[in-house]
Amino acid sequence: METTALADQIATAPSPVKAARELLKQAYEFDAEAFRNGVDVRELVKSRADTVDLVLRQIWNRYPFAQSGDIALLAVGGYGRGELHPHSDIDLLILTRNGIEDDWHEDLGAFVTLLWDLKLDIGHSVRSLEESKQAARDDVTILTNLLETRTIAGPEELRTDLSRAVYSDEVSSDRDYFIAKREEQLKRHQKYGDTEYNLEPNIKGAPGGLRDIQNIGWITKRHFGLDSFADLTRFSILTEEEHDILLQGENFLWRLRYGLQLIADRNENRLLFDHQRALADMLGYRDEGRHLGVEKMMQAYYRTVLALAELTDVILQYYDEAILQRDQEARIQPLNRRFQIRDQYIEAINTQVFAYAPYAIMEIFLLMAQHPAIKGIRASTIRALRAHRHLIDDQFRNDLAVTSLFMELVKTPHPLDETLSHMKKYNVLGRYLPEFGQIIGQMQYDLFHIFTVDTHTLRVIRNMVRLNNPESRTEYPLASRLVHQLPKPEVLYVAGLYHDVAKGRGGDHSELGADDAEAFCKRHHLSERDTQLIAWLVENHLLMSMTAQRKDISDPDIINEFARAVPSQVHLDYLYVLTACDISATNPKLWNTWRASLLRQLYVETKRALRRGTETPFNRADWVKATQAEARGILRAQGMADEQIDAIWDTLDEEYFLQDSTVDIAWQTAAIIRHGKHPEPLVLIRDTRGGPTDGYSHIVIYVKDRVALFAATTAVLEQLNLNIVDARISVASKGPWSISSYVVLDEQGQPLGKDPARKERVRERLVEELDDPDDYPKIIQRRTPRQLKHFSFPTEVTLSNDTFNQRTVIEVITPDRPGLLARVGRVLLEHRVRLTNAKIATLGERVEDAFFVTDEHGWPIRDPDVCQALQEDLRTMLDNTQ
Numbered sequence: 032m033e034t035t036a037l038a039d040q041i042a043t044a045p046s047p048v049k050a051a052r053e054l055l056k057q058a059y060e061f062d063a064e065a066f067r068n069g070v071d072v073r074e075l076v077k078s079r080a081d082t083v084d085l086v087l088r089q090i091w092n093r094y095p096f097a098q099s100g101d102i103a104l105l106a107v108g109g110y111g112r113g114e115l116h117p118h119s120d121i122d123l124l125i126l127t128r129n130g131i132e133d134d135w136h137e138d139l140g141a142f143v144t145l146l147w148d149l150k151l152d153i154g155h156s157v158r159s160l161e162e163s164k165q166a167a168r169d170d171v172t173i174l175t176n177l178l179e180t181r182t183i184a185g186p187e188e189l190r191t192d193l194s195r196a197v198y199s200d201e202v203s204s205d206r207d208y209f210i211a212k213r214e215e216q217l218k219r220h221q222k223y224g225d226t227e228y229n230l231e232p233n234i235k236g237a238p239g240g241l242r243d244i245q246n247i248g249w250i251t252k253r254h255f256g257l258d259s260f261a262d263l264t265r266f267s268i269l270t271e272e273e274h275d276i277l278l279q280g281e282n283f284l285w286r287l288r289y290g291l292q293l294i295a296d297r298n299e300n301r302l303l304f305d306h307q308r309a310l311a312d313m314l315g316y317r318d319e320g321r322h323l324g325v326e327k328m329m330q331a332y333y334r335t336v337l338a339l340a341e342l343t344d345v346i347l348q349y350y351d352e353a354i355l356q357r358d359q360e361a362r363i364q365p366l367n368r369r370f371q372i373r374d375q376y377i378e379a380i381n382t383q384v385f386a387y388a389p390y391a392i393m394e395i396f397l398l399m400a401q402h403p404a405i406k407g408i409r410a411s412t413i414r415a416l417r418a419h420r421h422l423i424d425d426q427f428r429n430d431l432a433v434t435s436l437f438m439e440l441v442k443t444p445h446p447l448d449e450t451l452s453h454m455k456k457y458n459v460l461g462r463y464l465p466e467f468g469q470i471i472g473q474m475q476y477d478l479f480h481i482f483t484v485d486t487h488t489l490r491v492i493r494n495m496v497r498l499n500n501p502e503s504r505t506e507y508p509l510a511s512r513l514v515h516q517l518p519k520p521e522v523l524y525v526a527g528l529y530h531d532v533a534k535g536r537g538g539d540h541s542e543l544g545a546d547d548a549e550a551f552c553k554r555h556h557l558s559e560r561d562t563q564l565i566a567w568l569v570e571n572h573l574l575m576s577m578t579a580q581r582k583d584i585s586d587p588d589i590i591n592e593f594a595r596a597v598p599s600q601v602h603l604d605y606l607y608v609l610t611a612c613d614i615s616a617t618n619p620k621l622w623n624t625w626r627a628s629l630l631r632q633l634y635v636e637t638k639r640a641l642r643r644g645t646e647t648p649f650n651r652a653d654w655v656k657a658t659q660a661e662a663r664g665i666l667r668a669q670g671m672a673d674e675q676i677d678a679i680w681d682t683l684d685e686e687y688f689l690q691d692s693t694v695d696i697a698w699q700t701a702a703i704i705r706h707g708k709h710p711e712p713l714v715l716i717r718d719t720r721g722g723p724t725d726g727y728s729h730i731v732i733y734v735k736d737r738v739a740l741f742a743a744t745t746a747v748l749e750q751l752n753l754n755i756v757d758a759r760i761s762v763a764s765k766g767p768w769s770i771s772s773y774v775v776l777d778e779q780g781q782p783l784g785k786d787p788a789r790k791e792r793v794r795e796r797l798v799e800e801l802d803d804p805d806d807y808p809k810i811i812q813r814r815t816p817r818q819l820k821h822f823s824f825p826t827e828v829t830l831s832n833d834t835f836n837q838r839t840v841i842e843v844i845t846p847d848r849p850g851l852l853a854r855v856g857r858v859l860l861e862h863r864v865r866l867t868n869a870k871i872a873t874l875g876e877r878v879e880d881a882f883f884v885t886d887e888h889g890w891p892i893r894d895p896d897v898c899q900a901l902q903e904d905l906r907t908m909l910d911n912t913q
Contacts, residue, residue, distance in 0.1 A: 034058075034085075041089040048148045051086045055149070058082040059117060063293050067313065072285045079115035080106075083151070084183050087123075090145055091184040094138040101128040102135070103185025105193075109245075111179035116289050118298040122176060123155040126189050130159045152298055163193055167202045171211040174203055178252050198253065208253045209354045213347065216246050227336040228486045230474070234288050235300040239336025241284050243343045244277065250350055268349060270414065273342055280339045287332065290314055302332070321537055326474055333472030333483055341413070341456050348376070348410040366398055377402075378409035385419035389427055392416065393436040393463070396454055400445045408453070416457055423462040434555045437463070441521045448493035451528075455485065466532050466547045473535050481618045484534050491527045494612035495520075509631050510611040513604050522561055525551065526568035526609055545570035568605055571596070575610040579629040581842075581881055583868055584636065585689060587654065593633065594640035603641065607634045625727060625756045625774065655688045658696065662688075665697035675704045682768065686867070687761040695729075699770060703733050714797045718784035727756065728782040730793075732771040734801055741866045742856025744771060747800045749850050751793055752778045758852075758869035826909040828902045832891040833883070838867060839892045841882040841901070845909045851878060858904045862897070863887045 037057075040050035062075045084106070091097050091104050105111070108122040115121065123146075131139065139157070146153045158166060167174035177197045182190045196202060203211075220238045223229060227239040235241045251268070269277065290313045291299055294306050302310070307325045316324035316331075356374060364372040369384045369391050371377075377399060384391050395416070399405050408416070427433055440450065454460035461468030470484040482490060497503050498514040517523055529551065533543035545566040552562035574596060582589045597603045611630060659680065666676055679700050688696065699715065706713040712734035719729050732744065741760060748755055757774035777783060783790040826845040833840055843855065852871070859866060859882070868883040886892050892901070 038085055038089055041086060042092065047090050047093065048145065051090065051149055054086060055082065055151070063117065066289055066293065072282060072289050075289065076114045076116060076285060079117065079119075080110060080113045083110070083115060083121060086149070087146075088184045090142065094142055096132075096135045096138055097184060099132075099135075100186050101132075101189075102126070103187075103189040104183045105185075105190055106181045106183055107176045108179060111176070111181050113181060116285070116298075117292040118152065118296070119292075120298060121151055121153045123153060123183075124163070124177075124180070125155065125157040126163065126185075126193060127157070127159045128189060129161075131157065160189070160192055160196070164196045164202055167197050171203070171208065171215070174208070175212070175249050178249055203253075205254055206354055209250055209350055212246055212250055216243065226482075226486065227340055228333055228472075228474075228483045230481050231301055231303050232332065232336075233301050234284055234291070234332075237336070239338075239340040239343070241281065241288070243339060244281050244284075247277075247343060247346050250347075254350065254354065268346065272417075273345065273414075276338055276342055280335050280342075283331070283335050286314060302329075322535070329474045330472040330483075333474065337456065337472065341458075344407070344456075345410045345413050348407070348413075352410070366402070370395060370398055372402070372405060373409060375404060375406040376409040377405050377407075378412045379415055382411065382415040382418075385415055385422065389419070389422045390430060390432040390436060392419065392423065392427075392459060393433050393440070396450055396459070397436050397440045397443070399453065400440055400443045400447070400450050403445065408457070413457060416459070420458055420462060423459065428463060429554060431556075433463075438521065438555050438557075441524050444499075446493070447496055447524060448489050451492065452489055455489070464528075464532075464551070467528070469536075470532060470534060475534075482616075484531050487616055488528060488531055490616035491530070491609075491612045492524055494616055495523055495527055495608065498608070498612070506615075507611055507627075509634065510608045513608050517604060517608065518601070519561065522565055522568075523605060523608060525557075526565050526572070526605070527612065529565070529569050530572040530609065530613065541570050541573060564602065564605065567598070567602060568609055571606065572609055572613060575606050575630065575633060576614055579633045580626065581870055581879060583870065583881075583883060584629065584633050587636075587689065590633070590636040590640050594637045597637060597641065600638065600641055603634065603637055652685075655685045658688045658693055661693040662696040662700065665693065666700060669697075669701055671701060671704060676700060679703050683761060683770075687770070695772075699731055699733070702731075703770075706733065712798050712801045714794045714801075716783060716790055716794050718782040727774045727776055728784065728790075730773040730775055730797070732773075732797065732801065733768065734771070735767045735769075740769065740771060740801075742853060742860045743801060744773070744797070745856050746850075746853040747797055748773065748775060749853055751796060753793070754778065754780075755852055756871050758866070758871065760866045760868065826906045828905045830892070830898045830902060832893070837889075837891055838883050838885050839898075841884060841905070843878070843880045843882070843905060843909070845878050847878045851909070852880075854908050855880070855882065855905065858901070858908050859884065861904065862901050864892065864901065865889070 034054065034057075037050045037054040041047040041054065044050055058078070062078055066072065066075055087104060096102050103126050105124040105126050106113075106122070107124045109115070109119060110121050110123075125139065143155060146155065163177060167177050174197060177193060180190050180194060219236055219242065223233065223237045225238065227237065229237060233240060287302070287310065288300060290310050291302065291306055294309050294313065299306070307329070311323075311325040311328040314328060316328040318324045319327075359374075361373050362375075366372060366377070369380055369388060371380060377395060379385070379391070379395075388394075395408065395412070399408075441447065451460055454463070455471065461471050467485065467488075470488070473484045475484070494507075495514070498507055498511045503511045514520070514523075525548065529544050529548035531540065531544065532547055533540040536543055548569045549562055549566045552565055557565070574593070578584065578589070578593050584590060584593075597606065607630065611627070614626060614630075663673070663676060667673075698717075702713060702715050712732055715729075715731040715733075717729055719727055730748075734740065741758070745755065745758075753775040754777070755773055755775055757772075759772040761770045761772070775783070777786070777789075783793060824846060826843065828844075829842045831840050831842075832838075845851070852869075856866075863886070864884045865887060866882055866884050870881040871878075884892070892898055
């Protein structure tokens with residue numbers, strides 16, 4: 032680069048803007064190329080700061096005030112540390128000794144205007160020494176910025192005087208500053224859900240991120256007056272190993288941030304899906320088989336921030352003792368010959384306890400479980416634990432004392448998830464259970480699994496633990512009742528710990544996980560019965576959720592098939608609790624009353640099937656007869672005559688009476704009788720309470736049957752911004768009528784009863800649009816949400832015939848997007864295929880829907896050519912509209 036020539040132009044040209052922009056541009060491109068070629072990011076971060084220093088200094092020196100000894104240009108904050116990423120904020124302080132002199136005003140205004148013309152993200156303030164001290168007293172953020180300053184131009188003694196002031200108790204005491212920064216960090220962590228693991232993490236602000244490293248630096252500088260982390264080891268704050276973890280972690284996060292800002296071309300700190308693949312490629316993470324490069328990059332990120340979170344715990348505890356408790360007498364409570372509690376933190380009696388008694392590595396966590404008042408592990412003991420973790424080997428894992436301690440930990444009533452999280456954070460759990468260690472930080476690149484596998488696993492156990500709390504009865508009414516009936520809670524916890532432990536290895540993770548679980552049980556001396564139960568739960572942990580969400584569980588044959596896979600009532604109870612806790616821990620936004628009700632319905636029906644015996648054949652005619660008798664009793668009580676009831680029911684297939692509750696059948700039948708021969712469609716809408724649709728709106732449409740009905744109805748509902756979670760079409764076998772049933776929510780996930788006026792508008796719109804098939808609206812296009820755009824994959828369509836129920840099942844797996852159901856409906860319309868039922872399952876960015884259809888004569892689709900054409904048209908329609 033022609034740096035010298037451009038710098039001279041900045042100093043002497045009539046306008047420095049053009050030369051300054053060119054110098055900054057050349058330096059940016061030069062550094063960006065160097066980054067792509069693997070140059071140390073620390074050199075490039077410093078290079079960027081040096082370049083900006085040069086430009087600002089040359090511009091500053093153009094003005095007469097630069098010759099004064101009473102004004103200086105200072106870099107503050109991150110720029111003050113000499114760190115600038117490609118699009119970082121550039122924070123400046125124009126510092127004066129006693130204020131702005133009269134003849135400086137015009138030139139300072141011109142200087143600031145020139146800075147704006149450079150198109151840099153510059154933030155500036157103008158203060159005197161006294162004003163700066165007062166601002167630092169009033170605002171801890173300003174104080175923090177002023178702890179890190181460099182003189183770009185002007186007298187150095189001004190900055191020295193400022194630093195002397197802001198590091199003094201006159202501005203803020205050591206104690207007050209530590210408390211303020213610790214509280215600030217707690218609030219920031221809460222903003223990110225108190226977890227290092229987010230799908231789109233903020234590299235700077237999230238727990239374990241760059242801000243945590245900076246926070247340690249600020250507290251350290253205020254406490255000791257240190258200039259860099261390198262000085263920490265001189266004060267025995269950090270060991271050499273900890274110092275390396277800190278620097279390597281910061282270096283890794285800097286590389287992510289530097290590359291991210293190059294790709295985003297702005298000051299971006301969020302690892303959005305928009306940029307993750309490109310960043311992984313830039314940093315050299317390549318796809319290998321089933322392991323995506325982006326997943327490998329994110330696992331490296333998660334493991335890095337986990338290690339940094341552990342380290343910040345140690346350092347902040349050190350400062351808590353050194354700053355807040357230095358004048359207080361320690362409160363010590365002995366626990367046993369190896370451990371004691373000091374000021375609510377557990378500590379080893381001496382740092383060699385783990386060397387002469389390795390089982391104490393497990394014992395310390397059991398003691399934490401048995402003494403809820405313990406807030407954590409003391410910093411010195413964390414270090415001793417880290418120094419002896421290498422003792423966790425096969426001999427340790429098979430030691431009877433250790434395995435007994437671990438099982439006692441699992442059996443101890445307490446927040447087990449929190450204890451396991453501590454074990455994970457301090458790298459004990461992943462060493463003791465190497466199979467668990469493999470999934471630490473492992474993410475799945477989709478929107479359904481919003482947590483890494485290890486975090487999801489611990490959230491499953493957290494859900495299990497919370498089922499014992501009274502407040503869980505609202506969210507998990509059945510599971511919170513069943514959990515008290517389970518013979519051994521530890522069986523549930525071990526199954527939860529192992530249910531996803533084999534993810535990412537290739538093969539069926541349920542089967543591989545069952546093998547691992549069985550080995551765990553044998554090593555921990557569980558009974559053969561408990562071992563078999565745990566292995567069965569792990570191997571079948573997806574069975575209940577997949578059956579409930581992808582099969583027609585109103586079909587008694589599906590229930591009987593599921594019941595045959597469940598060995599006993601005890602197995603069913605454990606499986607239900609595991610499934611409920613698993614689904615809600617996968618993605619809280621996807622756990623709702625609809626999915627809960629499906630599981631509950633499957634559980635109740637399976638319990639009945641197990642009671643009567645799965646070998647007992649189900650008599651459909653008896654079931655239909657019993658359903659009709661119950662519904663008829665309700666209708667008679669409302670004054671309906673048998674002749675009126677039979678006039679409706681005689682036209683309907685028995686399938687109708689297998690699917691709906693007797694209350695729904697009675698409600699719909701009564702409305703149809705009252706509707707009479709009126710030509711316009713009958714549209715019923717009500718919110719449901721109890722039963723499988725609790726908390727949703729139920730829309731029922733009674734209208735003359737048309738092949739295009741499903742396409743038209745879903746188009747209207749989606750235009751009305753309603754989310755369809757279930758659909759069922761019952762076509763009259765002896766007449767032109769059909770009863771269409773839809774379960775819906777509004778865009779806020781609420782039933783329509785929350786807005787009565789909107790509910791009426793929906794009813795009127797459906798009546799208007801469905802009255803005349805010639806008026807069926809064109810399907811509207813809505814913008815696909817940002818995150819969904821990054822998860823495109825080819826649509827999968829499979830067809831199979833259900834010969835018992837005489838229908839064809841179409842399974843569609845495709846990326847989610849607005850208007851999807853209406854597009855499916857259009858294809859069914861073009862092929863003159865009738866829909867009788869649909870199971871709608873949206874799993875993050877992925878839709879897995881099942882459509883139960885017949886040909887126009889009510890028979891399964893048997894012609895291979897028609898099946899192939901239907902498959903191809905569905906794929907084409909959906910893949911061309913992503």
